Amino acid sequence: MxxxxxxxxxxxxxxxxxxxxxxxxxxxxxxxxxxxxxxxxxxxxxxxxxxxxxxxxxKSMGTNVVYLQKWPWDGDGEWWKYVNRPEPEYSQMKAIKEKVSTADAVTFLFSSGGRKIEYGPDYMENVELLATTMDLDKMQTMDIASGRYFSPSELTAGSNVVVLGANIWEGLFFSPEAAVGKIVRFSGRNVKVVGALKRKGESMLGGVFGDNTVIMPYLFARTIVDERRFADPFYMIRARADIPLGQMKDDLTGAMRAINRLKPTQDNDFALNEITTVxxxxxxxxxxxxxxxxxxxxxxxxxxxxxxxxxxxxxxxxxxxxxxxxxxxxxxxxxxxxxxxxxxxxxxxxxxxxxxxxxxxxxxxxxxxxxxxxxxxxxxxxxxxxxxxxxxxxxxxxxxxxxxxxxxxxxxxxxx
Structure with a gap:
């Protein structure tokens, strides 16, 4: 050996x-x-x-969340099938909450790009606006670097408050602590910064918001942007923890067909998209x-x-x-x-x-x-x-x- x-x-x-x-x-x-x-x-x-x-x-976006939108994510480029569909509307939220008992969170959102934010002589252009109602923080991870997220009263009253993405507070204030409490001008309107988000980084799936986003209550944002003309509004609906996503989708399909008054022979005029599709x-x-x-x-x-x-x-x-x-x-x-x-x-x-x-x-x-x-x-x-x-x-x-x-x-x- x-x-x-x-x-x-x-x-x-x-x-x-x-x-x-x-x-x-x-x-x-x-x-x-x-x-x-x-x-x-x-x-x-x-x-x-x-x-x-x-x-x-x-994990951050939630696998038990359905996106109610005009456009399907797997539409294969056949836009003519969907272009005449109606946009989801804020007025439908109450009916959705009442009819879809298998959902525990519903939020209405829209985003609009190309906005300008100013603080004193400093400004940033091509900023993304994200308008939201209640429950967004239940479906998306909100990593707050400083300050806080919106209170329920601010969302229901449409207060002129904002939460800044990392690129925004870094470009205007250099630190999240310095941003909180300041009054900035967004698209010509004065708004108060109540929170600053941690850096999120690039996402393979895109996500609802990124580092170049300013988040504000929907009822205030609609005074700046008409979402029916200049944005694609959508709903995010989360299934209850004890309910399969497919069951919640079936309930949501029936509710939306009733809300839109579709006949039994008519096709759906809305899309229910899932992250798992992407x-x-x-x-x-x-x-x-x-x-x-x-x-x-x-x-x-x-x-x-x-x-x-x-x-x-x-x-x-x-x-x-x-x-x-x-x-x-x-x-x-x-x-x-x-x-x-x-x-x-x-x-x-x-x-x-x-x-x-x-x-x-x-x-x-x-x-x-x-x-x-x-x-x-x-x-x-x-x-x-x-x-x-x-x-x-x-x-x-x-x-x-x-x-x-x-x-x-x-x-x-x-x-x-």
Whole structure:
């Protein structure tokens, strides 16, 4: 056993020495493995990070929430089917709450872009306005950096108060604490800042509001913007915790058909959208990306495998007399086979390690370029990268290693 370990250790030392002596040959042989591992692990890292971001977005937006809108999210571009539909109206809220007993929260919203906010001589343009009624904070995560969210009395009275997104208070006040309590002008109207939100970052699903948003009560916002002409108003309705979302959707469908006075033969003139619809479409995209990554990586790994097999055949050729000497002093064929297999695996692991290093470098660059998007090389992907490298090494190195183990010691010693 000790002699076997010594032989294997010496062979590994010889393999490392060969790497140093024949740098160009080794580099070209490892290039395919490096590219293959880089392709598959890079794709998996990006898709895993995106899926993680989507899961976090879904958690913050609520998977038990239905969006009642004019336009369906999966309308396939057939806008002419929906363009003449009526917009949801604020006046329908009371009827929805009364008829849909399976819902525990209902809010009416609209958004309008291209707005201007001012504080003294400073101003910001292209700001997004989000107008809302009660219950938005029950369905969306409101991470308050300073101040508070609207009180029920402010929402029902339509008070001239606002909550600022991170980009807004940062651009005008530099800190959330400095923003709270100030009077700012929004679209020419004086409003009081009662809260400032923490930075939300970019969202894969978009979300109801972002860092460039000013939130205000609907009854005040409607004095600034006519949502029926300049916005797409919608409802967010949350199902009760003990009620399946499908059941609440059925109740909501019946309620809206009654509210809109639709005949039994008429199609729905509204859309009930779910976040899971977008999630399913994005997951199918991720599946295509993963498949493409595996295909590209497969071709690169095949080329890399041939490169490793080639360098191992050359190595066997160069060490033929050494193999003969080892067999002459008692080295069994299995030891010779294992020796060259380990060398092939070592080569592939080095190539895979270089590919993983490239992926890791790419994640660092991506973090600096896209600070709001979290991307990282997971332990699982690192293990997968090295495992694929080892498998390629075994497959590519087996035939050269087997041919070395079958050499006749007398013939091998006499070879030049």
């Amino acid at each position: 000790l002699s076997t370990l010594k032989i294997l250790l010496n062979s590994l030392k010889m393999a490392l020495q060969e790497l140093r002596v024949n740098k160009l040959r080794t580099f070209l042989s490892l290039l395919g493995i490096t590219i293959g591992i880089f392709c598959i692990i890079a794709v998996l890292t990006v898709t895993d990070s995106m899926e993680s971001s989507i899961r976090n977005d879904l 999630q399913g479409e994005l997951e199918s995209v991720f599946g295509v990306l993963n498949t493409a990554g595996w295909l590209i990586a497969g071709f690169a790994l095949i080329v890399g495998g041939f490169g490793i097999a080639n360098i191992m055949f050359v190595t066997v050729k160069e060490r033929t007399n050494i193999i003969g000497l080892k067999k002459a002093i008692g080295a069994r064929p299995g030891i010779i086979l294992l020796e060259f297999l380990l060398e092939a695996i070592l080569l592939c692991l080095i190539g895979g390690g270089l590919g993983l290093l490239l992926v890791f470098s790419g994640t660092l660059i991506a973090k600096n370029m896209f600070s709001s998007f979290t991307i990282g090389l997971s332990t699982g992907n690192i293990i997968l990268g090295f495992s694929i490298s080892a498998i390629v090494g075994i497959v590519a190195g087996f035939i050269p290693a087997f041919s070395a183990s079958r050499l006749d010691p007398v013939v091998a010693i006499r070879s030049n």
